[in-house]
Amino acid sequence: MVTRWINLARKHIPIEGLPARICYLGFGQRKKFGLAVNELIKRGEVKGTVAFSRDNLDSGSIINPTFESEGMPDGSDLISDWPYLNGLLNASGMCDLIAIQANYAMGDSVHTGVTMIADGTDTAAYRLKACLTVDSGIGVVRHAQSGYARAKQVANTVGPGEGVTVPLWWTPTATFGPDQA
Numbered sequence: 001m002v003t004r005w006i007n008l009a010r011k012h013i014p015i016e017g018l019p020a021r022i023c024y025l026g027f028g029q030r031k032k033f034g035l036a037v038n039e040l041i042k043r044g045e046v047k048g049t050v051a052f053s054r055d056n057l058d059s060g061s062i063i064n065p066t067f068e069s070e071g072m073p074d075g076s077d078l079i080s081d082w083p084y085l086n087g088l089l090n091a092s093g094m095c096d097l098i099a100i101q102a103n104y105a106m107g108d109s110v111h112t113g114v115t116m117i118a119d120g121t122d123t124a125a126y127r128l129k130a131c132l133t134v135d136s137g138i139g140v141v142r143h144a145q146s147g148y149a150r151a152k153q154v155a156n157t158v159g160p161g162e163g164v165t166v167p168l169w170w171t172p173t174a175t176f177g178p179d180q181a
Helices: 002-012 029-043 081-092 122-146 149-161
Strands: 050-054 097-102 110-118
Touching: 029 050, 029 110, 029 122, 050 122, 081 097, 081 110, 081 122, 110 122, 122 149
Parallel strands: none
Antiparallel strands: 050 110, 097 110
């Protein structure tokens, strides 16, 4: 089976990787896709369950100073809170599996993975809607907070319609607490 897929991929896929992977879908599109697959299962057009899994290559799920989060505009390359926040949000979004991992050096690279199951039930639809929103939504917030113009645009335009808002825009001159107000 794998050999057949590799041969088909060589013939039909012009780039490395599989463009149909869910992680290539934009913010809001993952949720729509997941819900559509869940509906196909519910109607019997797709047999069995479908697992949506995302590895560490997502905007809100990793810190790694040598690639994914290198050179963030605000200098926040090594703020390891983001992957942990991603995992906690996925837990509150009722995902089926969370993996929190450290790569080559403890504390230098942390990432989370997540899996959600579509089984055609209303409960699965509810859980997919929540988890597929917060999982990529935290990446939009993380990159918007860091200063990426495109992420700010998405946060301010697509975000509210998808249920994601940025509660506090951080700036290098931000002050917090009553003594600094």
